[in-house]
Amino acid sequence: MRYAQSESLKAICLILAGVQLPAAGSSPALALNSQSIAGHAGGPPKALPIRYCTVEEVGMTHWEALVRFDDEIREAAAKLLPFGLVWVDKMGEAFFALDEDRKYLSNIVTGLMEEAMLVARYDALEALEAERAEAAQWIKSISRFPDGEEVSKDALAVLVELRARGFVVSNDRDGTVRVAKDGRGTSYVRSNADVVRLGQIFIREPR
Incomplete structure (x- = not known):
């Protein structure tokens, strides 16, 4: 359980709990006794246990x-x-680990930026590899039409372009290629000639 670190956040928490804070100049630790706690509707003061609230209750961490x-x-x-x-959270962890010594701030930021850039490059390479693997699997899945005819390079180029334009290109078990897009319906193509004709309809339009 984490607790609010600063006296101001502790004070906010006590105020939200309905506790009357000591006058200026009182103990900075906010050590309140039962006489400093507001009573109900003008009645006698009610003794309540004094505690510092968690940062989750305050709604903002230090x-x-x-x-x-x-x-x-x-x-x-x-x-x-x-x-x-x-x-930013990692920066906070390092800052607190170094006892909030601000002379380390520049080194913390520089080191984390270098680490973040390395991670970003690694993630980009992973994403590229995943995209290539998915593309290879997609090409393999539409390699032949129902009659056994192989998908030609020209037909494949048309299907790739349709995918780039937001069409969903998939195939049925019998090899029929399905081309679909919201607002454009679904087209079923069963030969290279069908694909070329479909391309003449959709690809002539600019992206």
Whole structure:
């Protein structure tokens, strides 16, 4: 369980709980006794257990407050934000691990940016490999028409272009190729000639 770190967040939590805070100059630890707690409708004070609320109850963590309201932290976090919120959170973890020493902020941001760029490149390569594998599987699935005729290079080029234009190109078990798109209905092609004719209808239109 994480708890609010700053006195201001603790104070907010106590106020939300209906607790009357000590006057200015009182104990900064907000150690309230039963006499400092508001009573009900003018009745006698009611003793309540004093506790500091969790950051979940406050609705904002100490790190979130720093990112929002501390100019130096916000500027540093902005450099990592393009890579995703997870990297801003990693910055917070490193910052707290180093006892909130701001002399490390520059090194934290630089190191995390380098790591984030490496991860982004790796993810892009993985996505490209997955796309290539999916494309190869798709081409294999439509290699022949129902009568055994192989899909020609010209017909394959038409089908690839239709996919690029948002059509869903799939095949039935018998080899019939299905070409569908919302607002355009579904077309069934069973030969290279059918594919070429379909391409003449749809591909003549600009993307």
